[in-house]
Amino acid sequence: MRYKLIIWFCVISWSAVAQEYEYTEQDIYRSPVRAVLNMFSMTVSTGYNATTYKHSLSGYYLIQTQTGQYITENTGEALPLEFETYENWLNDPQIGIPVNLEDTFDVPYPGISNPVNNPLLVNSDRIFNADSLGLGFKRTSWAVPLNLRVRFNYKGFRVGGGVSFLYQKINSLKPTVEGLGVRNYEPNIGSVFQFKYFGMVGYKFYDFWDYSFAGEVEFGKEKYLGDKFNTALMNQSVYFNLGISIEKNLSEYFRVVVKPSYNFQSYQMAMPSMGSIKHNTPSFNINFGISITIPEIPRTPMKSDHVQLKHVIVDPETGRYTEVRGQPIWKVQNPKVGQNHRKLWRYKWRNKRKINPY
Structure with a gap:
């Protein structure tokens, strides 16, 4: 009798495994378009830029x-x-x-x-x-940027580009030589809008727990919008930006980014009938924002599907085996117990007073 029970349990177990793995890896459909898009990331950020206007009146x-x-x-x-x-x-x-x-x-x-x-x-x-x-003028002003970056990721390397729109305050400039009675130089403008476009290369060189560190180099051109700067007399050089992107990985698709960086930039302003003056405008920037990678698999389309991990379902529309996510992009996709939800459902603020919160 004991041997019959053992044989019966073995048959039941074998049949259960057979039902669980009734498809192969090749049977699972994954969108090739999503696979390509998953190699790209988009970052939106803002912050604070401290821009120094400095020039010498030599000549x-x-x-x-x-x-x-x-x-x-x-x-x-x-x-x-x-x-x-x-x-x-x-x-x-x-x-x-x-x-x-x-x-x-x-x-x-x-x-x-x-x-x-x-x-x-x-x-x-x-x-x-x-x-x-040795007379000149120098002063640091502030700017608030709105940045959009798109990059391609491959084994830690990242290549991309972006645009930036800035509102910049321009303060009076102090003379570089004191004690001679030279007053501050007062520009005839108090603020200006700028537009930048740039390319970017970088490499993610270190991971520590949920944090990633990447060195990035940006290079591009900037343009002063409106008529406050006479762009016909300006010759703007390509600017370079060196920075370190510090990323808190909330999931494999969603990150909070803080990026300190330094800009090297300048422009030549031609005088109408004599020479030109070089204006150096380096800046220290601290930007923060979010970075999103497009998921390679979709969210489960079935409202009754409460599986928390990545899993395979039969698509109700196409009938194909499809790998799907059980989490939104800002949460860990394959969480351990309590990793995404540290508080039990019954103790959350809206359920505390309910007799049966479930």
């Missing part, structure tokens, strides 16, 4: 009057009694007021009883030789 004189600041070219020869000047050399160079040197050294106080660097000189007309003083 120019700075003329400071009571109403403004102007520049004129330093040809190495003595300035004539009257000459043309230029203003707004940061963004839109234009011809300024003509300067007469006859009253250049007139001061509003007795020269003997006051020091040479009397603060009252700040409000008088003065000329500074930027070459001999």
Whole structure:
């Protein structure tokens, strides 16, 4: 009798296994389009950029009057009694007021009883030789970006590109030489919108628990929108960005990203009838956002399917064996017990007062 029971249990067990594995790996349908799309990731981010506007006035004189600041070219020869000047050399160079040197050294106080660097000189007309003083202007402003990146992933390598739209505040620039009575340079604009497009290459070099670290290099061009910058006189170089993407992997398809990076960029602003000035605009950026990879398999279409892991079903529309997900993309796809739901259903806020929360 005992042997008959053993044989009977063996038959039942064999039949159960046979029913569970009634298909082969080749019978499971997986969309080739999804397989290709799964190799791409999309990142949306925003953050804070600290952009430094810095330029040297080498090759120019700075003329400071009571109403403004102007520049004129330093040809190495003595300035004539009257000459043309230029203003707004940061963004839109234009011809300024003509300067007469006859009253250049007139001061509003007795020269003997006051020091040479009397603060009252700040409000008088003065000329500074930027070459001999090493004079320039520098100031850090802030910007808020909205970034969109798309990349192709292959064995840790990533190649892609993106676009960025920025709102940038432009502050007054401080002189690089102090104690001479040079006032801050006040641009004729307070803010500007920018558009950037770029390519990107990178490599994921380290994984630690649920975190991934990737080094990325971006290179592209930027454009000032509107008419606040005279783009006809600008020659903008390709900018380079070096950064490290720190990614918290909530699932294999969904990540929270924090990316510190540094931009190297500059532009040349041509004067209407004389030379040009190089403006360096490096920036330190800290961006944060989300990154999504398109799943290679769909979510289960059956509302009655409550399987939490990836599994195979018979598609009710096509009748094919199809691998599906049991979780939304922002949750672990093959969770262990309690990994996705740390609180029991009955203890969640909306169920605490229910007698039967199930």
